[in-house]
Amino acid sequence: xxxVRYSYEQLKTFCCDAFEKFGFTAEExxxxxxxxxxxxxxxxxxxxxxxxxxxxxGIEKGLIHVDAKPEVVFETPVSAVIEGHDGMGQLIGxxxxxxAIEKAKKSGMAVVSVxxxxxxxxxxxxxxxxxxxxLIGFSMTNSEAIMVPTYSRLAMLGSNPIAxxxxxxxxxxxxxxxxxxxxxxxxEIYNKLSKPLPDGWALDENGKACSDASRVLAxxxxxxxxxxMPLGGETETLGGHKGYGxxxxxxxxxxxxxxxxxxxxxxxxxxxxxxxxxxxIDPDVFGDAKGMQERFSTFLQELRDAPKAExxxxxxxxxxxxxxxxxxxxxxxxxxxxxTVAEMKNLCDYLGMDSVxxxxxxxxxxxxxxxxx
Numbered sequence: 001x002x003x004v005r006y007s008y009e010q011l012k013t014f015c016c017d018a019f020e021k022f023g024f025t026a027e028e029x030x031x032x033x034x035x036x037x038x039x040x041x042x043x044x045x046x047x048x049x050x051x052x053x054x055x056x057x058g059i060e061k062g063l064i065h066v067d068a069k070p071e072v073v074f075e076t077p078v079s080a081v082i083e084g085h086d087g088m089g090q091l092i093g094x095x096x097x098x099x100a101i102e103k104a105k106k107s108g109m110a111v112v113s114v115x116x117x118x119x120x121x122x123x124x125x126x127x128x129x130x131x132x133x134x135l136i137g138f139s140m141t142n143s144e145a146i147m148v149p150t151y152s153r154l155a156m157l158g159s160n161p162i163a164x165x166x167x168x169x170x171x172x173x174x175x176x177x178x179x180x181x182x183x184x185x186x187x188e189i190y191n192k193l194s195k196p197l198p199d200g201w202a203l204d205e206n207g208k209a210c211s212d213a214s215r216v217l218a219x220x221x222x223x224x225x226x227x228x229m230p231l232g233g234e235t236e237t238l239g240g241h242k243g244y245g246x247x248x249x250x251x252x253x254x255x256x257x258x259x260x261x262x263x264x265x266x267x268x269x270x271x272x273x274x275x276x277x278x279x280x281i282d283p284d285v286f287g288d289a290k291g292m293q294e295r296f297s298t299f300l301q302e303l304r305d306a307p308k309a310e311x312x313x314x315x316x317x318x319x320x321x322x323x324x325x326x327x328x329x330x331x332x333x334x335x336x337x338x339x340t341v342a343e344m345k346n347l348c349d350y351l352g353m354d355s356v357x358x359x360x361x362x363x364x365x366x367x368x369x370x371x372x373x
Contacts, residue, residue: 046185089120115260124176153207174319253277
């Protein structure tokens with residue numbers, strides 16, 4: 001057995017009950033769960049249920065303060081800086097984007113930067129919040145250092161994803177990508193599956209290509225050197241310096257604007273210190289919002305209709321696959337890796353929850369223990 005299929009409602013009930021057991025209010029638990037499960041519904045396994053153990057360990061170790069509330073410490077009509085007080089990243093992220101949306105509706109656009117937060121799930125969730133309100137949304141975050149800059153052998157930047165969403169028909173444009181070749185979550189999945197990493201993903205402590213997920217993850221945790229390559233790879237030949245530069249753009253909006261910690265100083269000494277950046281833009285500031293959406297929707301359709309490469313049947317625009325995955329998983333359920341289900345059982349045992357009630361009678365013979373620290 002490699003996975004177990006659960007309905008969306010089953011996983012929602014489990015997550016909400018678990019987060020309430022940790023001490024979050026029922027409303028807060030729903031918000032955290034919504035971010036977490038949208039990732040699985042979109043087919044982004046790396047940031048869905050398999051991240052539960054990260055939040056468990058973060059709360060247990062004191063990196064995440066359950067009772068913390070985000071505080072606006074500086075603002076103008078078009079900007080704000082939020083002190084997260086080491087709270088839960090999803091709660092801080094939702095509040096920050098709400099502020100950006102409110103300011104953008106009044107002033108046309110707004111940027112909100114956050115310091116001293118924690119992992120906030122998929123960046124695209126917050127960009128989507130703005131798009132759902134008819135705005136253009138941007139979201140980004142730094143993280144524990146996992147990206148090795150071009151020609152270095154030490155991780156200095158996080159996965160530093162950048163997400164953008166804009167209203168369009170028949171569905172919105174939705175782009176969410178790390179500025180590393182892959183995220184740390186992808187390495188965790190390969191480690192759970194005991195599979196070698198593909199070429200071009202990671203480097204060992206000497207700055208050499210490495211396919212051992214366990215070794216790379218251990219080096220990231222231990223700050224021993226090595227990590228994940230920037231988009232484009234380890235050299236300039238295929239544009240690695242560009243991924244490195246995109247990661248720096250993210251750092252500017254997150255840690256530099258907020259006065260927080262850059263990636264290489266987060267997750268040290270028992271403190272997370274993650275920083276986020278959010279932006280919302282009202283299309284009306286460019287004149288004809290309706291016409292803009294129509295032009296953009298036409299262009300997206302032209303992209304889908306462009307001549308296909310030999311052997312290829314379809315051209316996707318960003319966000320299409322997520323829409324299709326969402327519909328499929330809401331109807332047919334979400335497959336959860338057996339090792340993640342084992343982590344969920346361990347969480348049930350820790351929180352005093354009946355694992356059979358939530359997860360069913362699962363055979364964990366083939367499951368391996370989580371290596372997350």
